[in-house]
Amino acid sequence: MSKDKGYIVPSIPQGMQELLPKEQILFNKMMDTIKSTYELFGFIPVDTPVMEKAEVLLAKSGGDTEKQVYRFFKGDHELAMRFDLTVPLARFVAQHFGELTFPFRRYHIGKAYRGERPQKGRFREFYQCDIDIIGNGALSIINDAEIPSIIYTVFKALGFESFTIKMNNRKILNGLFAYLEIIDKVEVMRIIDKIDKVGIDVLKNMLNEAGVSEKAAETLLSIITFNGSSEEILQNLEKFDIENDVFQTGIREMQEVLKYINSFGVPKENYTVDLSIARGLDYYTGTVYETILNDYPSIGSVCSGGRYDNLAQNYTDKELPGVGISIGLSRLFYQLTAGKIISTDGPASTAQLMIIPMEDSREFALGTATKIRQSGINTEVYFSDGKINKKMSYANKLGIPFVIVIGENEKNTGRFSLKNMLSGEQTDADADEVISIIKGETNG
């Protein structure tokens, strides 16, 4: 091939994430952990096309999100890339309503697309890992209490020890706002969301500027900033004697969730009621969740969601209340690795064992590889020519933990010198012993 050929510079579209093997293996491991935990709770997989008909996806139009949507014509049809997994779920449930069994517990791990301005940790293609429980007409509040136990199990399985699931109920805020005659609810929620970032005085000013009366702001802040256990926060709320049905319903729902959450086995140190949690999305109508890694609060919520009254009102007259959460895995992974919270210095290969066959023992080496694979151990055979050092260096670079060289001697005796690449230790072993050593090491 001529050197003067004009090569096209290989690169990916701006703002997208692409991982190298070490990172990809780690990413997949996290995704597998999330997936198997979702299945542990009996959630059912759904996979929808990444693109939808534009008129279906954007049925409920408007907002910043719509501006970010990738949309285009293919022939006469306008298509749009999904920007989350919730709208496709609504479409899916409405479309296949008669073929589903309710409550419908679905999980969906897939990519979504937003043409956001490029910035660190925000990707234009990103993985979401969602679960939702959808009721047909009604859905017991106990599901709202199960959600934290799923979040708890996922983050424990991911290896996190110190995290807090923060919960609130939108009815508490909505009722309170109505009672305090606060009109611009969306703006006030946005202000409240800043409570961890700005001081009380700044917050008070912002509330006044948003048209909240001095007295209302005082009540609101004294409620939101109250410190105490989850139970005490609710007791404090009741003290204010706020006569508003929505507010009272919110408290009752929150109490129910707290009552059951202990039965679900979530330790007290891993959850709390936090009345400042509002969640921007206006389709939440009851319980809302955020999850904070206690040692890294600046990351923000790593798992969020909530309860909504009606999943699919644009597509069907069926009432479909639901509750769900989402883990933004691409963003989380970026933050965990960029912040060196997790190490990406693991293996760059799925192989647990590499076999290096000498020329005249190839057949025996391949037979040994097959036998070891049958035990479930990922085994690569190295075929390229070269000196033994080059071959060892290949295993080393990929972080393959065990290596066997098979030559005449190994073929004759059926015994191998199993090299642990990390410790340098060599163990004399037959094929069965090799299997049990590797299994002991990698699962232990």
Place this chain on the structure above:
Amino acid sequence: MSKDKGYIVPSIPQGMQELLPKEQILFNKMMDTIKSTYELFGFIPVDTPVMEKAEVLLAKSGGDTEKQVYRFFKGDHELAMRFDLTVPLARFVAQHFGELTFPFRRYHIGKAYRGERPQKGRFREFYQCDIDIIGNGALSIINDAEIPSIIYTVFKALGFESFTIKMNNRKILNGLFAYLEIIDKVEVMRIIDKIDKVGIDVLKNMLNEAGVSEKAAETLLSIITFNGSSEEILQNLEKFDIENDVFQTGIREMQEVLKYINSFGVPKENYTVDLSIARGLDYYTGTVYETILNDYPSIGSVCSGGRYDNLAQNYTDKELPGVGISIGLSRLFYQLTAGKIISTDGPASTAQLMIIPMEDSREFALGTATKIRQSGINTEVYFSDGKINKKMSYANKLGIPFVIVIGENEKNTGRFSLKNMLSGEQTDADADEVISIIKGETNG
């Protein structure tokens, strides 16, 4: 919500595949089997954005494929959805060349997009499950012999017994064509590909029409239609005494592959040399593969691929020879289910056990669920109100294999009546016994 609201009909773009839970669970199981088999051979996962810069993806332009590409502008940038996983691999390897270790054994399971005319079993969004082994400058022919052993292991793991991996070498055909002075190679290959569909006489006519001389057609057909074992086919080839270096190299490579394939443990009945296999794609330069389910030949090849000299010549001057295969899983799944070759009458849930708690035993029931989950058994707790029949019917519809009802008595004794939903059998068991019964049943 008002009934007279205009609902948008929930539907997906034409030509795309969307599965219901029963099918999706089966599909995912197949995908997991393929993935874990690829990892068993030490392949490394890669995941690239589904869209590429249009000028990068379509560097090598032309052909039918390009017409089918989904391409569009987002701002000033023209993007294109990938139409296979090979071009993204080429771009990936060229882009990250310095950060990869060669031979680079990568697998990629992901979606690709082609705006094909809608027809049965052809989808506009479809899963490909690819492996490729990429060498830096050179790649041993032994890799070509390893590929059939991977195909063999995958299809055995997928539950198929009777299938044939058909192999050829493009150099044999190319050398033969040169020797026989056949000019329109592409057209002649297309004709040869039809050998299973049309008779010899029709084929001869087609060859003549394509400008192949009577004598050349005769030689070509007597070579291609020769029946015998793989070794006999190669011996027959040598008899023709064809003086052409490319042809002779092709025979030698094929002989090497056959020599090693036995060491790789592929039984003789599962592979054959078939000189009529050409594979349409013009980037294959050596060994080519097709895989036929013997009982369903009309499905066509379920796993195909081959050897190529230069993966990424549009992006780099590095010589990157490789060999790889691809399973078109969406298409395969469609054919297997539509043809009732596999049954989709399995469970519609991932749950292996459903627990139905009575009101006053909820806490104990939830604790039991947590304990059972810790053993790795997917367990759903049913929370909705209703009669016991309705609850049982839910488990039945979803195909959840085991059910426990937990009431006062169970709470007091710690013993349960474990119902096998398929046999109707009820077994008295404590939590540990429940675990071992379910594990025995589902893994046994």
